Amino acid sequence: MRVILILFSLIIFQVYAQNEVVFNPTGGNYPGLKQVVVHIPKGFEVYVSRDGTLPTKQSEKVSGILNIKGDEALYFAIFKEGQQPYYTSNTYITSRKQTLPFFSIITDPNHLFDKQNGIYEMGCCADKDAPFKGANFWKDIEKPIHVEFIDQNKKAFSQAAGIKIFGGYSVSMPQKSFAIYARKKYGDNRFRYPLFPQLPFQKYKNFILRNAGGDMKGAHIRDVFATQVSKKSGLSFQEYRPVAVYINGKYWGIYNLREKINEHFIHAHHGIPKDDVGIIRPPKKVQDGPPKILKNYHDLMKFLETRKSLNQDDIQQIQNVIDIDDYLIYSTLQIILGNSDAAGNIRLYNDFKKNTPFKTVLFDLDMGMNIFDEEKHLENSLQLFTADKNTDIQYPTEYTLLLRKLLSNNQIQIRFINYYMDALNTYFNPQSAHKELHKLTHEMMNEIPFHLKRWDISQLRYDRSIQRLQKFIKHRPSIAFKHLKSYFNLHNTFEVKYEASEGGQVKVNSLLLDQNFKGDYFKSIPIQVEALPADNFEFVGWKNSTDHTQIKQIRVQKNEILISPIFKPKEAPNYAHKLIIREVYIANKNEKNTSWIEIYNRSKDTINLNNWKVKNKNNINIYTFSSNANILPHSSIVLVENKQYFYQKYDKNITVFGDIPFGFNVNNRAFKLFDYQEYKIQSLSLQNLPKPTNEQYSFHNIHHEVNVNHPQFWIEKEPTPGLTDISVIKANKEEKENERSQLISNTFLFYGIISALIIIILFFIILANYMEK
Template sequence: MRKKICALLIFAVLLSALTGLNVFAQSNKALRPVFSHQGGFYTQPFELYLSVQEPNTRIFYTLDGSVPVPGSEGTFEYSGGILIRNRTDEPNDLSMIRNVSNDMFQGWIEPKGQLFKGTVIRAIAVNQQGIASDVVTRSYFVDPNGIQRYKLPVISIVTDRDNLFDNQIGIYVNGNYEMRGKEWERPVHVEFFEADNTLAFSQNAGIRIHGGYTRKYAQKSFRLYAREEYDEKKWFEHEIFPGLKAKGTGESIEKFKRLVLRMSGNDSQYTMFRDGLMQDLVSHFNVDTQAFRASVLFLNGEFWGIYNVRERYDDRYFQIHYDLDRDKVALLSIAGTTAESIEVDEGTEEDAQDYRNIINYIRQNNIKDSSTYEYVNTKLDLDSYIDYLITHIYFANTDWPANNQTLWKYKTDNREYNPNAPKGQDGRWRWAIRDTDFGFGLAYGGQVNHDTLSYASTEGRGFGAPPAWSVFLFKTLLENDDFRNKFINRFADHINTAFVPERVNEMIDKKSGDIAHIIDEHNRRWNKIEDWNKEVNILRDFANRRPSFVINHIVNRFRNNGVSQSASINLSTDIEKGYIRINSIDINEKTPGVKDPANWNGVYFGGVPVTIKAIPNEGYQFERWEGVNEDIKYNDTITINPQNNLSIKAVFKKTSSGGRMMGDINGDNVINSSDYVLLQRYILNISDLKLEDKYAITDLYEDGEINSIDCAILQRYVLNIITSLPHK
């Protein structure tokens, strides 16, 4: 490193003396070398040619990831074609550096065999005046299968090896990986190739080591920063996560200020996608989640394994997702043995104290009182909190609640609750999901039968029990009937949709299928996963069995609150005419996990009232329920206590152009004998029908006439001989 710095300084001084110019300040983009081939994957070796438009200009290049410095070791002057080939037969390089870990279980292990390697070229041009161009960086990979070798995005990080592996300044080695902050950020070049070999972006950026304890592991996570000081491109601009929508605005997200390349955390010796699976399962919940995409990473052309591309929680995340002023974001992380263990990730200590004040208010006031509960709901987004709780409880995440608690809020101008503000901007604390690796049956985490509900809501004793502070909020809120019932019903809603085993298994199959073809290559690099297929099957077993355990945990935990056995509710309707909403979920094709909205089944709990609403499609109107008591059958919204299995049908009717349904002649939204009498009197010429479009309402046979046939049909309908209108 010292030799290279000296050579760089000598190069600058010589050129300055010759030309009177500052070589770096005078860097000219027009001088950039032109490469004959784009970076990416190729099936055959080829000769790479470099050129420059300005005559009498020299080109210098490197092959080791360093910035070219004329006269420095490892910098070559270009004189002809450069052979680009598969370099796998060359000795492993970066992967043989040993002082990368101090963990006894996931320390350095020599790769099994030769790793796949590409070629990285970094080049500059220097003209006769001594003006040097910007550095141009390209990564090339040659394999008979070309891009088909990896059916995933490929990320190539190129940098001077000292930035990562020098004992003094390298961020990957020698305990330096424990260091944090801007002073431990290093410059790199990043190329992102899509699975079809399209170059999504290529730019300079900053890199840091990312993570908590996993910094000690040999395979480490990285954090990438798009900064103006590195590149004129201030963002990573690409649809990195296809289909990703902003949590607050619903807009597509196609630019990022920071990215995390995660090595799957505590799951890195098991499935390599556990946390991504869990967060994707609940990405539509009322909590924040980090988008996930599997990828393959190369460092200076050397295969570095499978990495999970993730969003990072910071002020930029909330700026993008909620279209807000990032300077007004407060973001807290809570972990430790005491309630004072709050780390301010964004904001000030005043924000941490604000949250403590809310907790103290709850300690000093009776949460059963409606006024107390309503006040707390102006400080905490309790709907977000409920989804957050359900997520960790279903996942059986035992690295929580004493760890990995993350919450944020937008600081309104008056620091008060603004109920009319856009989503996420009302001034209340909301919750975010992070680091769920211990969940979903991880070997040393919560197993499929783990009673995480009791674990997170009662003050346990002994080894492994969460500290009192970490269960206080949930335990106390459960004393309020409204919160408890909402929590139970919302949990049931998710069990019946998002957590349906069929849906969860489909997602497991998709994510495991994405990396199955390279898991062996990854394992040869890191030697960590003993039986990958077995680990994936543990996920499937959890998906299949977890709902029944959670249902039993709910009954057992709340038996003293009047919760009895679970009951099945069957909801059916003609989906062409309308759909049904139960509690917080719409039974239609838009809701994840709903396969058959025309005939749907869900599990709910006796002693916990369930609200069901019929919602007509355009051109239709709710008429009645079938399978409920007579006194509520004509109400579009009903509340029932599911003590036994129920089968309920919503019946919708066609409306006239004025919005009135067929057969509702008197316009009272109910079809009964009064309507029959009016139609009969019209047919007998006793009175007229004062309707804007009488045929749309009274032509029940749809033959273009209003006569005794329509009257007979209406009579049969009122007597429940037929159940739908119109009728042929």
């Protein structure tokens, strides 16, 4: 029977793999798998290493059938006459069902575990006591690896890369964190896969496999929990995914897959050009950008030391360096979490060329939330984070300086108190926080026993760590509320109720609310409420109120207040459906500021674009048309990121507007066109375009539809800006239909062949059974 199955596999290979080495199955999770069939075309030789070392012609030669000996990470060298060898890997997890996506790290064992030089080891000169300063794992050393990612039991990528030990104190843990790098010197300089399905990014320069930091031997979830519950705060944070890791086929436990905070991360999330990103780690380190950006921060600290209290000019001076609202929200989260390691993990970023104010990134939050002490939720972190002349090394005076001085201003106090209450009412609401914790632990539930066994952690220790976290979630909000009330001598509260309204949202202090809400605030502290109409809606007023103010400060003496804004649709102008997005050009990965978008006027009227605006997704970057901007009947205009580049490549007679202050790519994922009355005429979300097949590509609207936010309306073609001949557009549409017909025909042929092969194999199975009888 096994012989027949092998024969069947070889038949398949002969049909579909005439000119390449094919493994059946490819790497993945196959409990009980004993053999892999390898199709090796004529002229090829395949060698395999089973221990992580680079395979050579002196390694084990593969000839058709490869025996699998348990969980194995197989590293292959493929030789073809006259060509350089090609390296690939296939990792087979056969001992059990793997419940998480997993990374397989394949490397020469000496790179990690050589006693003298391995980056996972102590080396020659480590301190005797933790955290073992001087050890190899404290050094900034990168080693080559081959990394494979298996997601949903399919190989996502397999490529050469670099690895470093990552982290601070946690590098002394038995399970260490890794930073993984794609670089040209290894091959591809990107990992071309959406590592985080919840994000729109299709490729990454690097990523982190984190050991959960200080929580490595505990719940293994605290940092992740803290960032996930706080993600709607508007602060920057690293996205997360639970994964398993294997090193040379050996199980290495559960890791937190995280984004790496660097210029690529800031560029992807905030659109700042990579070369303009500044990142500092106060008090001493510049991670990205010139040294002067840290000096700006230090100059501000020196200035604050001279001030007893802050006036409005002082506040503006601080705002020029640090985004005050962002920092206040960040501080409230750190205080409520009781993060005793906050001072050592500050990450601030800006656009240093534009000298924008620094903003924060949530990072390394695990040293809170009752991590070691089940009564730590009782600690008054607000006092610790604002103490003057603090002797506690975890809350040094230079760290508390900024918040202390900010809170000396009454208006800043009001904002801080409201942001603090925002957090207690939402992110740290026990019901929603428990729900988030359950979700996170449930994702790892089936994998936890194997992880605990791998690192010799008892189930009791893990359970108690989870219980301490649950206790924190249950009791910390009420305790933190009492600390705030006492610190500022606050008294009675009132309840805010919000009823969600069609056509818009409301912002209460820092909270952007799109669903019903209840929360408590102090009667002596005014709250700020803002009605935010959706595109093509307008704010009319407030329910049960004659007040039509869109943004207002409310001081409430009642016990409750209902907030319910009223929105109504705007009247559409007569040209609303006459303009369409005809073509979108997405920049090549090696190009900068080269994308463009073409707008076509399908009417017989000239449309004046005076004071019309082009906006990105967040309405931050805006381009405004001048008074002489027109789009003629049955003609198009092209909105470009860079006029100079565009005219170097295309006809100079094309009507072009720009430079648009943002690009059309995965980092700026939406385009919106508004008329002079702020009516949205057109929009396009790039996630609704088809998945590109080339690095340099243009999408054409083949149906001439107004609503273009669906992949079926687009075809990938060579760029043709300025083309207005409708017959060509129709020809493109007909070509697309022909391609679709050909695809259907090929599909029927494919399934016909498969059906015939299935009939053949069934015949052989029946014949084999008959012969056995």
